Amino acid sequence: MAAQIFAHKTTALTNPPNYALTSHRLCRTLHTSTKQPIVLVACGSFNPITYHHLRMFEIAKDFIQQNTNFEILGGYLSPVSDEYKKAGLVSAHHRVNMCALATEQESSWLMVDSWEALQTYQRTAAVLDHFDYEINTVLGGVSTRDGERDVQIMLLAGSDLIGTMSEPGVWSHDDLDHVLGHHGTFVIERTGAALDQVVDSLARWRNNIYPIAQQVQNDVSSTKVRLFFRRGLSVQYLLPAAVIDYIEQNNLYPDDGPCTEKDRGKESESGEVDTTSSESGRNVQSTLGTETTRLSN
Ligand SMILES: Nc1ncnc2c1ncn2[C@@H]1O[C@H](COP(=O)(O)OP(=O)(O)OP(=O)(O)O)[C@@H](O)[C@H]1O
Numbered sequence: 001m002a003a004q005i006f007a008h009k010t011t012a013l014t015n016p017p018n019y020a021l022t023s024h025r026l027c028r029t030l031h032t033s034t035k036q037p038i039v040l041v042a043c044g045s046f047n048p049i050t051y052h053h054l055r056m057f058e059i060a061k062d063f064i065q066q067n068t069n070f071e072i073l074g075g076y077l078s079p080v081s082d083e084y085k086k087a088g089l090v091s092a093h094h095r096v097n098m099c100a101l102a103t104e105q106e107s108s109w110l111m112v113d114s115w116e117a118l119q120t121y122q123r124t125a126a127v128l129d130h131f132d133y134e135i136n137t138v139l140g141g142v143s144t145r146d147g148e149r150d151v152q153i154m155l156l157a158g159s160d161l162i163g164t165m166s167e168p169g170v171w172s173h174d175d176l177d178h179v180l181g182h183h184g185t186f187v188i189e190r191t192g193a194a195l196d197q198v199v200d201s202l203a204r205w206r207n208n209i210y211p212i213a214q215q216v217q218n219d220v221s222s223t224k225v226r227l228f229f230r231r232g233l234s235v236q237y238l239l240p241a242a243v244i245d246y247i248e249q250n251n252l253y254p255d256d257g258p259c260t261e262k263d264r265g266k267e268s269e270s271g272e273v274d275t276t277s278s279e280s281g282r283n284v285q286s287t288l289g290t291e292t293t294r295l296s297n
């Protein structure tokens with residue numbers, strides 16, 4: 001099937017061939033008619049997905065139920081396209097498969113969407129608009145006892161990602177206004193990116209930004225998981241067993257063997273691991289030798 005093009009909101013959206021939104025877990029009826037229906041979307045590399053990516057949704061769910069008038073109808077992971085060209089990014093096809101294994105086996109309400117992954121790079125504003133189009137225009141929104149209603153699509157992200165919104169040249173003003181002003185976001189605190197600072201610098205959109213403090217500190221990152229694979233260290237309980245099996249079967253993050261001083265220099269050059277000092281860094285004693293490797297987010 002040829003790529004399908006349609007105009008929507010701020011941008012023209014293009015569907016990859018044979019694309020259809022996964023919606024088997026999307027709740028199509030609003031339980032409480034006084035609540036505002038929302039769908040959560042987390043954008044990122046997911047290289048690979050970790051338990052904390054799944055946990056972010058549970059943290060947001062608790063916060064939403066206890067503090068807001070929103071009702072969650074579903075949650076999606078949207079892996080970034082290969083064109084993002086981040087160091088060490090394995091192919092989108094594998095990252096989508098890993099997210100599908102994780103969501104299907106570990107969650108009762110989360111899904112993965114391949115629209116962003118399987119095409120050219122798409123800005124986050126366009127990704128959220130894509131969900132808006134698929135859920136509200138194609139599927140017709142959510143049923144309520146008073147008829148159909150539109151669903152608000154909201155970004156779920158860590159405070160490091162929201163922190164990049166204040167860095168010059170990373171996000172356009174129009175995109176920020178669209179993502180934060182129109183869609184809105186839940187921000188999960190991440191070690192090393194203080195919630196207050198992140199939200200203060202985006203004060204103009206404060207009403208649509210929901211910061212969520214971590215009750216249990218967890219600084220797991222995909223970078224650390226990749227490093228563990230490359231060092232032949234155990235990653236059990238950092239990510240789902242089915243994802244670990246998939247990575248091993250497809251040899252996605254090959255074991256480098258014992259690490260030498262020279263290799264550690266290369267890791268730093270490739271951007272895979274930041275060996276410079278940082279507030280959030282921790283010393284981890286490698287079990288592959290006597291070297292101490294500094295890991296940071
Ligand atoms: N430990 C964590 N705490 C809070 N947010 C997190 C954490 N890990 C990932 N996230 C968030 O999950 C989303 C997707 O993250 P991403 O796939 O980039 O993972 P990552 O661990 O940051 O990856 P990498 O180490 O490859 O940069 C981002 O919004 C990111 O901020």
Ligand SMILES: NC(=O)c1ccc[n+]([C@@H]2O[C@H](COP(=O)(O)O)[C@@H](O)[C@H]2O)c1
Pocket residue numbers: 043044045046079080084086122123124125161164170171172175
């Ligand atoms: N201008 C934008 O839309 C913009 C800028 C920076 C990052 N992002 C998104 O944030 C996510 C960042 O992922 P990583 O943390 O893995 O780099 C990606 O999904 C990327 O597309 C979007």
